[in-house]
Amino acid sequence: xxxxxxxxxxSVALRQTVRITCQGDSLGTFYASWYQQKAGQAPVLxxxxxxxxxxxxxxRFSGSTSGNTASLTITGAQAEDEADYYCYSRDSSGNxxxxxxxxxxxxx
Amino acid sequence: xxxxxxxxxxxxxxxxxxxxxCKGYGYSFTNYWxxxxxxxxxxxxxxxxxxxxxxxxxxxxxxxxxxxTISADKSISTAYLQWGSLKASDSAMYxxxxxxxxxxxxxxxxxxxxxxxxxxx
Numbered sequence: 001x002x003x004x005x006x007x008x009x010x011s012v013a014l015r016q017t018v019r020i021t022c023q024g025d026s027l028g029t030f031y032a033s034w035y036q037q038k039a040g041q042a043p044v045l046x047x048x049x050x051x052x053x054x055x056x057x058x059x060r061f062s063g064s065t066s067g068n069t070a071s072l073t074i075t076g077a078q079a080e081d082e083a084d085y086y087c088y089s090r091d092s093s094g095n096x097x098x099x100x101x102x103x104x105x106x107x108x
Numbered sequence: 109x110x111x112x113x114x115x116x117x118x119x120x121x122x123x124x125x126x127x128x129x130c131k132g133y134g135y136s137f138t139n140y141w142x143x144x145x146x147x148x149x150x151x152x153x154x155x156x157x158x159x160x161x162x163x164x165x166x167x168x169x170x171x172x173x174x175x176x177t178i179s180a181d182k183s184i185s186t187a188y189l190q191w192g193s194l195k196a197s198d199s200a201m202y203x204x205x206x207x208x209x210x211x212x213x214x215x216x217x218x219x220x221x222x223x224x225x226x227x228x229x
Contacts, residue, residue: 033215035153042203042222043153048215086153090214096143096167097214099153 004032004087004100011106012077020103022070022087030090030097032070034063037102038083046085047072074105082107110134112142112204114220120194120227127190128223130204137185138162141207143216144178144189148200158207159187194227201225 004024012018022032031050035043045054047063060075070089074081084102091097115129130142144156157168161180168178180187187204202223205216 029212031210031213033213035216037153042219043205043216044219045215045217048208048217049210049213054217084152088153088215096155096158096169099155102152 004089004098006085006087006100006103008101009104009106011108012074013108014079015076017073017075018077018105020072020074020085020105022072022089022100023068024089024100025068026089026092026097027065027068027070029092030094031065032063032087032089034061034070034072035086035088036081036083037086043086077105077107079107081105110206110218112206112218112220114202114204114223117224118226120225121229122195122227123193124227125190125192126194126225127188128202128225130187130189130220132185132187132206135206138182141209142180142187143205143207144176144187145203145205145216146172146200147203147222153203156189156202161185161187194225196227196229199225199227 034047037043051063062073064071086102087100111133113131138161141158141160143158146154156172157178159166159178159180161182177190204220206218
């Protein structure tokens with residue numbers, strides 16, 4: 001299966017911690033990657049593999065997986081973290097897979 | 109600096125053809141797959157197809173097979189996405205991105221800024 005399910009919207013108070021989840025059968029085999037997309041901009045890679053951050057991504061972003069659920073955690077959310085967040089993974093057969101539907105994060 | 113530079117916004121009429129481009133800089137273009145991603149207004153990301161410029165190996169998402177054509181010209185480090193006959197429903201932002209292949213993970217590490225395609229009579 002290639003379907004990845006995300007909550008459509010999540011909110012977090014400024015400087016608090018929030019977890020954004022991504023569920024799918026393929027996540028028991030393949031890691032998710034996570035992307036941040038701010039309004040009017042291209043997506044940006046945040047997390048890949050077990051829990052790897054590209055250069056320049058703040059360490060308040062972290063990733064984890066448990067069973068068929070991948071999670072992106074923001075520890076100490078900032079106002080600039082308000083954005084849409086997408087997960088992506090290969091499908092259960094190891095093919096291209098799909099993106100999750102996206103989660104809109106509001107920082108209160 | 110590694111970057112993907114996409115062609116500019118396009119305004120077309122239904123039935124017209126179109127080709128948009130994505131040019132790679134700062135890395136060996138032939139060694140990485142490129143993915144094309146559609147984002148319709150206020151919607152999520154959908155991968156359309158991938159191309160390996162090294163040998164022009166191409167794979168399409170079932171959702172887009174037969175509706176678009178993807179190609180690459182390795183001599184000028186450029187990937188293309190084209191339509192033979194546009195529809196209003198093709199109006200969207202189109203991104204290209206570089207794919208990195210790991211064992212248990214694939215990810216898109218470099219993205220173009222997007223090409224906005226508007227199809228309207």
